[in-house]
Amino acid sequence: MRVSTFQFYNLNTNNLTNLQSQTNKTLQKLSSGKEISTAADDPVANIAIENLKQQSAVLAQYEANINLANNRLSQEEPYLASYETMVMSMKDVLLEGNDGSLSWDSRKVYASELKSNLDALVSLANSQDESGNYLFAGTASDTQPFVDAGGVITYAGNSGQRTASVGDGVTLPVNDPGDEVFFNVPIAAGDYQADYAGATMSGSFFMDSAEIVNPAVAQAPGYRFDFVDDGAGNVAYEVYDNGGTLVTGPTAFDPSQPLAFDGIEVSFSGEPQIGDSLAIGEQPSRDVFSIANRAIEMLESEQGLEGPNAQAEYAQLLGDLTEVFNHATGIRAEVGNRMKALDTFEKQHSDMKLVSEGVKSNLEDLDYAAAISEYERQTLAMNALTKTFGTVNSTSLFDFI
Numbered sequence: 001m002r003v004s005t006f007q008f009y010n011l012n013t014n015n016l017t018n019l020q021s022q023t024n025k026t027l028q029k030l031s032s033g034k035e036i037s038t039a040a041d042d043p044v045a046n047i048a049i050e051n052l053k054q055q056s057a058v059l060a061q062y063e064a065n066i067n068l069a070n071n072r073l074s075q076e077e078p079y080l081a082s083y084e085t086m087v088m089s090m091k092d093v094l095l096e097g098n099d100g101s102l103s104w105d106s107r108k109v110y111a112s113e114l115k116s117n118l119d120a121l122v123s124l125a126n127s128q129d130e131s132g133n134y135l136f137a138g139t140a141s142d143t144q145p146f147v148d149a150g151g152v153i154t155y156a157g158n159s160g161q162r163t164a165s166v167g168d169g170v171t172l173p174v175n176d177p178g179d180e181v182f183f184n185v186p187i188a189a190g191d192y193q194a195d196y197a198g199a200t201m202s203g204s205f206f207m208d209s210a211e212i213v214n215p216a217v218a219q220a221p222g223y224r225f226d227f228v229d230d231g232a233g234n235v236a237y238e239v240y241d242n243g244g245t246l247v248t249g250p251t252a253f254d255p256s257q258p259l260a261f262d263g264i265e266v267s268f269s270g271e272p273q274i275g276d277s278l279a280i281g282e283q284p285s286r287d288v289f290s291i292a293n294r295a296i297e298m299l300e301s302e303q304g305l306e307g308p309n310a311q312a313e314y315a316q317l318l319g320d321l322t323e324v325f326n327h328a329t330g331i332r333a334e335v336g337n338r339m340k341a342l343d344t345f346e347k348q349h350s351d352m353k354l355v356s357e358g359v360k361s362n363l364e365d366l367d368y369a370a371a372i373s374e375y376e377r378q379t380l381a382m383n384a385l386t387k388t389f390g391t392v393n394s395t396s397l398f399d400f401i
Contacts, residue, residue: 097111187284217262
C-alpha cells in the first residue's frame with residue numbers, strides 16, 4: 001500500500017493534535033482538582049453532582065434559619081425567666097400583705113411594692129431586641145404591645161407567631177405573642193370565676209373549682225348559688241342561671257361532693273350559711289396585670305382584707321397568680337423544647353452535609369496519582385510521536401543514495 005506524503009503528514013498531525021488535547025484536559029483537571037468539570041465529562045455523574053449541590057444549598061438555608069431561630073428564642077428565654085421571678089415576687093408581696101395585724105399604712109407599703117413590680121412587669125412585656133423590635137408583640141414587632149390606658153393595661157399587638165423552616169416540612173415558632181404570655185392565663189377555678197365582691201357571705205366559704213365536664217350540654221354564661229333552709233334547719237342550695245331561671249335545687253349541701261348541673265361541676269370548701277349567695281361568671285382566663293391591679297386596690301382600701309368576702313377574693317387572686325406562674329413556666333419550657341429541637345435538626349443537617357459532601361467528592365474530585373500517571377503517559381507518547389514524525393518527515397530518498 002502506498003501512502004502519499006500528504007496523507008502521512010495529516011495522519012501524524014491529527015495524532016499530535018489529539019494527544020495535545022488529551023494532555024491539556026489532564027492538565028486542566030490537575031489545575032482544578034476536579035475529575036468532572038462539565039456535563040460532557042460524565043453526564044450521569046454530573047446530574048448526581050448537581051443534585052447534591054442543590055441538597056447542600058437547601059441544608060445551608062435550613063442551618064441559617066436554625067441560627068436565626070436560636071437567636072430569637074435565646075433573646076426571649078431570659079425575659080421569660082425574669083417574668084417567673086417577678087410573679088413569684090408579687091405572690092410573696094400578696095402573702096405578706098395578708099396579715100390581719102397590719103395597719104392601713106403598712107398595707108399601703110405592700111401596695112406600693114406591688115405597684116413597682118407591676119411597672120417592672122409592663123416594662124419587661126414591652127422589651128425590644130437590638131433592632132428595636134418588640135419581642136412580645138406577635139408579628140406586629142414595630143408596635144408597642146402593652147399600653148397603660150388609665151391604669152388598665154391593654155394589648156395592642158397581635159396573636160401571630162413567626163416561624164422558621166428548619167427541615168423538610170418542619171417549621172418551628174420563633175416567638176410567643178404577648179396575649180398568650182401575659183393575658184390568656186387559665187384561672188385557678190377552671191371555667192367560671194366567682195364574684196366575691198358582690199356576694200352575700202355570713203359564713204366563710206370558697207369556690208375551689210367550677211369546671212365544664214360535659215361540653216355537649218348547653219351552659220349559661222353565669223349562675224347564682226343561693227344557700228337556703230331545707231326546712232329542717234340544714235343548708236341546701238339552689239342554682240339559678242343568669243336569667244333568673246331555677247336550674248336545680250333545693251338540694252342538700254355537702255362540701256365533700258361537687259355541685260353538678262348543666263354539665264358543670266362546682267366544688268366548695270368552708271361553711272356557707274343559710275341566706276348566703278354567690279354569683280359566678282364564665283371566665284376561662286385572665287391577665288396578670290388585672291390580678292396585680294386588683295390586689296393593689298384591695299391593699300390600699302381602708303377596709304383592707306377584713307371579712308369573708310375580701311378574704312375569699314384575695315385567696316382567689318393568690319390562686320390565679322399561682323396559675324400565672326405555672327403558665328409562664330410552661331411557656332418557658334416550650335421555648336426550651338424548641339431550642340432543643342433546633343439543636344437536633346442542626347446536628348442532623350450537619351451530618352447530612354458531611355455525607356453529601358463525601359459523595360460529591362467521590363464523584364467529582366480528582367485522583368491525583370492516577371491523573372499524574374496519565375499525564376506522564378500522554379507526555380511520553382506525544383514526545384515519541386513528535387520525535388518519530390520529525391525524523392521520518394525529514395528523511396528523503398537522497399539520504400540513501
